[in-house]
Each structure stands twice: as structure tokens, then as C-alpha cells.
Amino acid sequence: MDKKTQAAFEAGIKLGALYHQWVGTPISPETASSVEKAIENAVGLQPFVEEIKVSINTELMTLNSFGYSELAGKMFDVKITTKVGNATCIAQLQLENEYPMMKILEIR
Amino acid sequence: MDKKTQAAFEAGIKLGALYHQWVGTPISPETASSVEKAIENAVGLQPFVEEIKVSINTELMTLNSFGYSELAGKMFDVKITTKVGNATCIAQLQLENEYPMMKILEIR
């Protein structure tokens, strides 16, 4: 199996996983950074992850009547680098035309 | 509606919610504290929560072949205090006979 293909597969796994693990978490602009950190730490444990950077867009948070929001897919801005053998894949999760799009940015 | 009953209902909501939001998270003894913090912050945003303390039992983590574990219900040790009007409910989630038991400790 081609290592580049595997690196892309691994990047996909991590993005799909983090999205569905954390969507729905109660969140606010004040607590966003602790959630970003927890996600980065969790994903960083998984195999083949070289680098992971998670930013949650607090401007997209609409506070409910109790003063907090809920982590939604559209708030994610994630960049991940996976490495399998000599192959490297850089992929992202980012809002694109109202859809939280996951895509490969670079593969080498 | 009796305020004590409501405080118990609110405590139940938070314990059920946190369990099912975070179970499955990749975790290790090194990252446990960042997950504890993120959970405390998230639950602390929800209505009627006075206090929340989350401890994850790292001794119950069995590391897989890639060197990490996954947050499981049995690892939780959570104590929460909810308040509705003058009524206060203190409840916990803790391993009891191999079952992650949620129960009310005190209501007043």
C-alpha cells in the first residue's frame, strides 16, 4: 500500500473522529481554549499524528438564554499533519460555503 | 414543582450528558488533567450548576499497542452540586461494583 494513501487515510480518521467526539459540547468564548487544548491533546495521542492545531471560532457562537453555546461543526478550524513512513499529509477542517469541509491541503 | 426534585433532575441531566459526551475520547495519564478541566468548564456553563469536580482514574487506563487509552465510564469520579431556588442537590458518578453508578449523595 502506498504510504501517501495511508497518510491521507489516517488524516481522515482523525478529522472524522474529533468532529463527532466533540460536537455538542457546551462551550463559551471563555472556555473555548480549554476545549481546544483537550482536543489537541487527545488527537495527538493517536497513531501517525505529527501535528494538530485546533481553533474554535468563538464569533460563530450564539449564546442561548442561559448564556452559553454548543460546539458546532462550523466553529472548527483544524489543521492536522499525519506521517506514515516518509509520506506526509496535511489536511484541514474548515467552514466552506456553510459546510464544515474536510480536505487535503498537501500530500508529499 | 418541588425545588428539591428539580435540583435532582438537573444533576441527573448533567451527569448523563457528560458521560455520553466524553466517553470514547483518546486519553492517557499525561492528558487526563486537560480533559478533566475541559469537562469541568463545559458542565460549569450549564444552568443550575453550582460546583463540579471531575477526576479521571488514570490507574484504570489500559494502554493499547499505540500507547494510549480511551476514556471509559468506569474511569470517572465526578461530584456535582446543583441549586434550584433554595434547594441543593449533591450527586456523584463513581465506579460501584464494576458499574459507573450515578447517585444522589445529599439533597436539602
Add this chain to the structure above:
Amino acid sequence: MDKKTQAAFEAGIKLGALYHQWVGTPISPETASSVEKAIENAVGLQPFVEEIKVSINTELMTLNSFGYSELAGKMFDVKITTKVGNATCIAQLQLENEYPMMKILEIR
């Protein structure tokens, strides 16, 4: 401990749990009934649950550019009955002023 209080606590647990377990699931009007059924089956397994009815409001689904939606808290219409000893609690999860509100309807 008062049985009514416990029945309320148990109802809260189940509503909090189901919300955070399933929010984020890819869904469409065509698949909603299979998700409703799976949720009812899952919650029905938990202790003290007498009855559970889940309806997902398909009219609140906004289809993304790929033609599907994502289960959101506001789509839930859930009614649950818990029983502890002779005490019964009927509670619901339903959209109320744009907030997916959980509340006790009756306790006896």
C-alpha cells in the same frame, strides 16, 4: 432518599445522556425514523425507564450542499417515564424559545 426525587434524577440522566450521545449524527428526513428507533431502544435498556418516545422534527433539518443534515438538539421531541419504587416521573425534551429544554411534566 425520597423515591420521587430519585425518579426525577433518573429521568434527568437519560435525557442528558441521549442528547449528548446522538447530537451530531448525520441525518435526513428519510433516515430519521431509524435514528428514533435506535435511541428508543438504547434508552429503554437503561435502569428505571418505563417508557420512552423519541420524535425528531424533520422540518428543522436544513440540508447542506451534500443533501443531508445533522441531528441537533432543537430537533428533539422526547417524552420519558421513569419509575423508582412507586414513584413515577414524566419528563420531556422539547424546543422552547429556541432552547432544547428538559423539564419535568409530572411527578407522582
Add this chain to the structure above:
Amino acid sequence: MDKKTQAAFEAGIKLGALYHQWVGTPISPETASSVEKAIENAVGLQPFVEEIKVSINTELMTLNSFGYSELAGKMFDVKITTKVGNATCIAQLQLENEYPMMKILEIR
């Protein structure tokens, strides 16, 4: 971008997503098929999915003192086919040496 690489990326996304969306669900041998169906329906909605087959290994369920179990990663046996342009990726999630392994079976 190579279409095979993209098909692999998409397969990874879906496997990572379904794992972290459903792990933790209360389940029993009797309700397993409704959960399998709900997962297949949900994943089938996502872009680039050609086929998805989910089997949950009921023999790995250890019933707790209340008579039910919880969906764990090791119970999954999933096969997915994604297609991007003319490229097809077949991947699986299956227990391998006690680890719920995701891997590519075929790419063409």
C-alpha cells in the same frame, strides 16, 4: 490531487466519525441490529460513500448488573466503500490484537 488519495481520505473520515459518534451507546444483543441500521443509514448520507456494512459483535458484550452493555470500539466490524471520481477505496474497522483497527483493504 490524486483521486485514490481522496477516496482513502474520505473512507478514513467516515470510519473515524462513526466510531466516535456511537461508542458509549447503551446496547444489548436484542437492540444491536437497530443500532447497526441507524449507523449504516447515517454514514450512507455522507458524501462519497458507495456502500457501508456495519456488524456489531454481540459476543463481546458483557452485560452489567442492569442487564445491558455499552457499544465499545472492539465490537465494531465495519466495511466501507468510498468512491471519488473513478477511484474506489474499500476500508474496514475490525478488532485486531485487541485494537479496533481501521485499515484500507483495497484501493483502485
